[in-house]
Amino acid sequence: MTLVPTGSQTIGPFFREALERPAWSDLTRDGAAGETIRIEGVVRDGDGAPVPDALLEIWQADADGRYTHPDDIGPVPRDRLFRGFGRACTDADGRYWFRTVVPGAVAGPDGVAQAPHANLTIFARGLLKRLVTRIYFADRANENARDPLLSSIADADVRATLIAQRTDHANAPAVYRFDVVLQGAGETAFLAI
């Protein structure tokens, strides 16, 4: 380890021409096994104002808990149609959405399974480096209670910021609501990875 990693700089406000790829909001566009869901929310700043110039990326396992990556050598076959990666830009009201599937549980440290989760990165003007967090699912309470990362957060209010609430809809995918609060009341728990 002799070289120093390149420093991060803000994405700024003018990234859409290069980075906006509407198709990438739908992780199921090539087909995917498992329950199709919609994850949606609003990104807000320290004044509670919507952030209209954020870029969000998610990375998650397939419905069986496999990542589409050579380092995942788990025994279960991988969903060949599911890439696990999504990108969305916020709109003028700070809203974003992804269409995806509920990820399966993933192996964690010391053999303890991690509760189903999607990894989330946030870039925006005013962020000199990205923020990282995780989206967990409210209806998986038993698994969440045993999750090593969630368990490491002592404050229940802080822990709650990582848990998306589910709303079921007739004839449409269930919606999980996950707001990202950059600062202040209800500030999302961000991770150093």
Place this chain on the structure above:
Amino acid sequence: MIAPPGYAREREGTQPPYDYPPYTSTIKRHPTRALIDAPHTLSEVTGPTFDDLWCGPNAADLTRVRGRGGEAQGQRIIVSGRVVDEAGRPVRGTLVEVWQANAAGRYHHGSDLHDAPLDPNFTGAGQVVTDDVGRYRFLTIRPGAYPWRNTYNAWRPAHIHFSVFGPSFATRLITQMYFEGDPLLATDPVFHSIPDSAARERLIAAYDPNLSEAEYALGYAWDIVLRGRLETPAERAR
């Protein structure tokens, strides 16, 4: 299952803080609670792969817009370098996306209201996947400086935005490349947000005559270093 090796952690002073008041947009957008230290699990050491055309074909020539006959206005430049890890190993097959202002300092973007001309032959967006030695190469034009409202009469130095993935969720990076000799670097708060001067200077591309093409374009060399992977259990910090 044995936990896969993680990635090296951030070194003091080599990355910007979230809270950096000279860049006023950080004031309402930085987190106020300490980040939660998360171990590197399968979730962090895996990440999207771009070893096929899933991300679309390379678009390495920014001087022409597909479907248009014209050529972008400005000084042609070639920007090229390698994406490597902290041990100098090439990062192959990774997606590099770039965007920049045109020669007059204006972005092809609806919310850029700077009173400078748009160039119909320049969108300022490109992408390539790195080759077997981690190399990328773009043909573009030198971007102009532009004013911004951070403070009175503030101007951003000429820069090209780079977005790079690397092999994992942990290695994701978005940054900016600057140009050697730009006087605006002396006062730019985004550039100066990186405390360590040596780390900061590495964001500046060097003029490289070996990359230039005679009677056509000036060459600039700029390498990108992504976080390195820890090799042995003893090296794992946590």
